[in-house]
Amino acid sequence: QVHLVESGGGLVQPGGNLTLTCIASEGTLTTYAMYWYRQIPGKKRSSIAGITLTNRITYDDSVKGRFTISKDNARNAVYLQMSNLKPDDSAVYYCNAGGTTSRYWGQGTQVTVSS
Numbered sequence: 001q002v003h004l005v006e007s008g009g010g011l012v013q014p015g016g017n018l019t020l021t022c023i024a025s026e027g028t029l030t031t032y033a034m035y036w037y038r039q040i041p042g043k044k045r046s047s048i049a050g051i052t053l054t055n056r057i058t059y060d061d062s063v064k065g066r067f068t069i070s071k072d073n074a075r076n077a078v079y080l081q082m083s084n085l086k087p088d089d090s091a092v093y094y095c096n097a098g099g100t101t102s103r104y105w106g107q108g109t110q111v112t113v114s115s
Helices: none
Strands: 004-007 010-012 018-026 035-039 046-051 057-059 067-072 076-082 092-099 101-107 109-113
Touching: 004 092, 018 035, 018 092, 018 109, 035 076, 046 067, 046 109, 057 067
Parallel strands: 010 109
Antiparallel strands: 004 018, 018 076, 035 046, 035 092, 046 057, 067 076, 092 101, 092 109
16 A cells, blocks of 8 residues: 655745655555645645656646755655745645545645744
């Protein structure tokens, strides 16, 4: 079964940087496209970055130019490098493994951008 565990969230000042890590169970990264979602308080959960099996990368406009998604299959890890963080980036961030018939989620990690 697929297991996803996010880490790396925390409190950061506006303009600061933070990198999130998603550790996946063996084989996940070579089976599924991987995504980062976030849920901002009062808003629905939405996808902000994705990387496919062929390493095609997409970003939501809200994070384009500031966030970078990458993966390391050997470490079963997906990363989200976040730069120039804004208060509006405060959210619970989730790792997601997307297949044709199912989707798997981590527990989420909280990112708070505040002075």
